[in-house]
Amino acid sequence: MSSPGASTLAETVSAGSPIGQVLELIAPKLELVEQELRANFSSPIRTIQEVADHVLEGGGKRLRPTLLLLIAKMLGYEGRKDVTFGAVIEFIHTASLIHDDIIDDSAMRRGRASINYKWGNHLTVLIGDYLYSHAIRMALEAGDLDIVQMLCAATIEMTEGEIMGLANNGRADLTKDEYFDLIGRKTAALFGASARVPAMLVGLDESRQKTLYDYGYKLGITFQLVDDLLDFTSSEETLGKPVLADLKDGKATLPVILARSRANEAERRKLESVMLTKSFDEVDPLEVQEIVTRYGAIDETRKIAREYARDCKVCLAGFPDSPAREALEFAADFVLERDR
């Protein structure tokens, strides 16, 4: 839990403040989510239990369940299904991270050895499958068919986004529209779904369900944009991975897309070279950083991220003012400012 960037929403606010108080109120439910995760990711099959222990020990910010619980709180939801669906969504997210480890061939995740590094690609795939199936089983047991369907659709979107990311790997000429479509599916859809679940649990009308989905979706976009920024602005130490790792992995991030559209031919070729060769053999990382900064691509990405964070707060305007709503507004700033 002490790995870089693992600080939770609650850890960033003072305990006595109204937001701190509401986060304290949902803390017992967040602990129940952890219990659900442990209870459902456990097995008499030793290999599964070993991986489960490793994964659950690794922790995580539990941002999606926190979001879900806060909205449930704001809407006055009194049941216990928010805990169940919080765990379901965290499982879906975890399964996608586990399968992503295969995709990126990344040896580290959250500062710990990733599963595929420790147990091999084979088992990593199967453990991800196991988690996905368990998530669906838990959701089915809760019994709200419409919510399970919505989560299933979000999972499909997420997988589509991952596939699009892979298909577009190495492409420096990704358009802004293609980029936002991609991250919308890959990252924002599951945030949107997390925010929509409590709206469905309390039976809000379709339009207000959609507004809360939008809140989550826009928060997810903000989250991804900040992730993109961190590839340029964070150091290896605080990020837990080398800077410009996305670029070196052939992933077009918004700063690169914006810089590329303004750069001259020689500069363009430098950006493309890193993405295609997946190395800094021919281009110095500092040179890339310099190009991206000089064309204002970092500043503009930051500006767009702030706009999304602001828009996501606007989605909450129609709901009565409350500490829970304040905490949700604060979540946007938290995502914006996080120093993963």
Next chain:
Amino acid sequence: MSSPGASTLAETVSAGSPIGQVLELIAPKLELVEQELRANFSSPIRTIQEVADHVLEGGGKRLRPTLLLLIAKMLGYEGRKDVTFGAVIEFIHTASLIHDDIIDDSAMRRGRASINYKWGNHLTVLIGDYLYSHAIRMALEAGDLDIVQMLCAATIEMTEGEIMGLANNGRADLTKDEYFDLIGRKTAALFGASARVPAMLVGLDESRQKTLYDYGYKLGITFQLVDDLLDFTSSEETLGKPVLADLKDGKATLPVILARSRANEAERRKLESVMLTKSFDEVDPLEVQEIVTRYGAIDETRKIAREYARDCKVCLAGFPDSPAREALEFAADFVLERDR
């Protein structure tokens, strides 16, 4: 469709016979299953469509949907959900095969280039995920929550079986009990689920649902035992893969388990050596074949497979005699005799 072993149940009986006639009766529904597969494994995302075309072109025996449709026929089911769930189960099966390609690092599947060979491990994982999610989506749309739950449990069992197989890879000392537990989960559970779906669709009582599940489960065990036998008895040409491939992959099959328990120390070490080194560098394949044959392990495996085929027919005894029931009995012989 002309790849070795892709012959369907219908292709092995004469058209005029009672069994041939019932298979002709379900043929239009099997074609509807194909349509469901095509309609649901299609996407505006080009990469997904490319893989979908490749996978669906590859065909397959559609043994599980055939089984499901025949039982629906036997039970006089009149609706169309048998088609939906037939496609759902075929998708689950296909997703597991696709992820299995990563597991085995096998370049060929059904005589065609496997997906991971053609598109890489990354995409292979995601396409499997996509199919699993789509299968659940389709099942949810059909709306029978209890059936979706049952299929979800079978999928979890299947994944557990795969994980156990992996955890036990290289172990020549697997016990018979461990072996049957493993193949029961890995292979038989989904066959059992295929057979139970129509029983649930027509609302049979729990005990008769269980009997039909047992039919499918035992058919699945027979299927796996014959698979084990083929590793020893089939030639590379008819099998589409090298003989003793399972052994060389470190997988303990029943013939090896039985032979090992009877072999002397030197012979034991030979069997173990192939499984551990995953090569025939130190042991000649013919020598292995000779050991396994000499201790009667092939004959005994064949005998056990026949017993399972017989037991699986017995499960049908309580249902009224009909061409569909005859076809299901014949399915056991078909699985027993198949020359994949």
